[in-house]
Amino acid sequence: MLTRRQALMGTAAAAMLPTLAKAAPPAAEAGMAGLPREKVTLVAPPFVHAHEQVASGGPKVVEFVLPIEEKPVVIDDEGTVLQGMTFNGSIPGPMMVVHEGDYVEVTLINSAANSMPHNIDFHAATGALGGGALTLIMPGEQVKLRFKATRSGTFVYHCAPEGPMIPWHVVSGMSGTLMVLPRDGLRNHRGEPLRYDQVFYVGENDFYIPRDADGNFKQYESHGDAYAETVEVMRGLVPTHVVFNGAKGALTGDNAMKAKVGETVLIVHSQANRDTRPHLIGGHGDYVWEEGKFANPPARDLETWFIRGGSAGAAVYTFLQPGIYAYVNHNLIEAVELGATAHFVVEGEWSDDLMKQVEAPGPIPMN
Numbered sequence: 001m002l003t004r005r006q007a008l009m010g011t012a013a014a015a016m017l018p019t020l021a022k023a024a025p026p027a028a029e030a031g032m033a034g035l036p037r038e039k040v041t042l043v044a045p046p047f048v049h050a051h052e053q054v055a056s057g058g059p060k061v062v063e064f065v066l067p068i069e070e071k072p073v074v075i076d077d078e079g080t081v082l083q084g085m086t087f088n089g090s091i092p093g094p095m096m097v098v099h100e101g102d103y104v105e106v107t108l109i110n111s112a113a114n115s116m117p118h119n120i121d122f123h124a125a126t127g128a129l130g131g132g133a134l135t136l137i138m139p140g141e142q143v144k145l146r147f148k149a150t151r152s153g154t155f156v157y158h159c160a161p162e163g164p165m166i167p168w169h170v171v172s173g174m175s176g177t178l179m180v181l182p183r184d185g186l187r188n189h190r191g192e193p194l195r196y197d198q199v200f201y202v203g204e205n206d207f208y209i210p211r212d213a214d215g216n217f218k219q220y221e222s223h224g225d226a227y228a229e230t231v232e233v234m235r236g237l238v239p240t241h242v243v244f245n246g247a248k249g250a251l252t253g254d255n256a257m258k259a260k261v262g263e264t265v266l267i268v269h270s271q272a273n274r275d276t277r278p279h280l281i282g283g284h285g286d287y288v289w290e291e292g293k294f295a296n297p298p299a300r301d302l303e304t305w306f307i308r309g310g311s312a313g314a315a316v317y318t319f320l321q322p323g324i325y326a327y328v329n330h331n332l333i334e335a336v337e338l339g340a341t342a343h344f345v346v347e348g349e350w351s352d353d354l355m356k357q358v359e360a361p362g363p364i365p366m367n
Contacts, residue, residue: 035103036060042094045245046200046257046342048268051097053195054185059101061146066093067109068118070223073173075207075241076248076339080217082207083226084246085118085159085172091246092203092270093157093176098149099183105146112140115223117161118169122147123310124155124178132160149180154292154312158272167234167273168227171208173246175272177201177312182294186266186316188287189297194316196266200257202278202342204271204307204329205246206239239274241339242329248339251327259319261348267327270312278315279304279330280344282323285315304330321355322348 038060043049066087073084073091087093098104104125110118117138121130125147128134135143159174160166186194209217210229217240220226233240244251251257259265269278287298288305292313299305307313319325329340 032061032103037063039063040096042066042088042096044088044090044094045092045203046251048095048097048179048199048201051181052099053181054193055099055181055183059099059103061103061105062096062098063105063107064096065107065109066120067111068114068174069111070114070116073246075209075243075246078217080209080241081219082209083172083220083223083230085116085169085174085223087120087157087159087174087176091173091205092201092272093174095177095179095201095268097179097181099181100149100152101183102149102180103146104149104178105144107142107144108135108137109142110137110139114139116165116169118159118174119161120145120157121160122155122157122178124149124151124153124157124180126150129160130157136161149178152180152182152294153289154179154268154270154314156270156272156310156312164231168231170272171206171234171239172223173205175203175205175270177203177268177270179268179312179314180294186294189300194287195264196316197263198259199266199268202244202251202267202269202327203246204269204274204276204340205241205243206274207241207243208233208236209240211240239334239338242274242331242334243339244327244342251342253343256324256343256345257327259344259346261319261322261346264316264318265344267315267317268312269307269315271307271309274309276307276309276340277304277330278307278313279328280315280317281326281328282321283317283319283325283344286318287316289314319344319346319348320351322346322350 069089073082119132119135121132159169285302288302290305325344327342328335334340
């Protein structure tokens with residue numbers, strides 16, 4: 001007879017459990033015990049925890065603790081409320097950084113205050129549904145998963161409990177990014193080292209909020225109350241909101257990302273559910289890994305780049321002019337009307353050589 005956990009996973013995943021549950025050979029565990037360990041404290045996006053761009057030693061076990069929090073989240077300036085599901089309390093979940101060859105060890109915690117089962121699927125991992133088949137936990141439980149980061153790049157992780165729960169959890173906020181850096185750091189198309197002064201993580205989310213008979217967004221007392229009508233909107237495939245970092249305006253105004261002229265910035269952009277097309281208005285992608293895989297040479301000098309749904313990409317740009325740069329999903333309807341806009345505020349000296357207003361606006365001369 002299947003347990004409740006196995007039933008929630010579905011027949012195929014449950015059938016895998018006896019094989020997956022086997023302990024690793026003693027020799028493998030003994031070798032693991034000799035590796036150094038690093039405990040990392042995660043930070044909320046768009047910021048990223050401190051890390052080395054070039055690995056200073058051999059492989060290690062990098063430990064992360066990732067609590068799950070179900071909570072209401074205000075997603076626009078009209079007070080619209082999403083019954084949110086989050087990793088570490090933020091939408092998107094925090095970005096984790098390791099190096100190729102490191103072991104990622106994540107303790108996933110499902111608080112007793114939550115109401116639903118959750119798990120985690122790492123697109124960077126090999127086997128067991130990305131770890132999803134080994135991490136399903138009920139409220140009041142926790143689980144620890146370890147996997148080897150065998151490929152460099154930027155990778156999505158997300159909750160994937162089973163069936164219709166998967167898209168619902170994802171579009172309720174449960175996704176994040178793991179960045180696996182090459183051990184010798186990033187390199188350009190010629191194999192020359194690339195370094196960045198800052199890294200910012202932009203997670204793009206599509207939300208599906210039901211409306212009442214008057215066209216106003218509805219609010220619900222709980223996730224369970226919201227489920228049926230939210231899924232009905234989801235199945236229409238037309239989002240009511242497309243936002244960066246959990247809410248319209250989350251990365252503008254006082255929350256705009258800050259940089260200086262001459263600084264090189266790495267922008268990591270993820271979308272766990274839909275295709276998107278980032279564009280930096282007034283700037284470019286000097287080097288862009290659209291597919292997010294650092295083993296491949298980057299594209300150069302892009303105006304707009306493409307991020308496939310269920311993936312994360314990365315772009316490097318060195319700011320050359322001061323001012324406000326809008327960073328948008330260049331489906332401009334989604335950027336302007338639905339919320340997918342962020343700002344960079346850049347300080348420094350203006351270069352007339354790069355741009356100059358030769359003549360101010362004025363009346364058209366009469367001949």
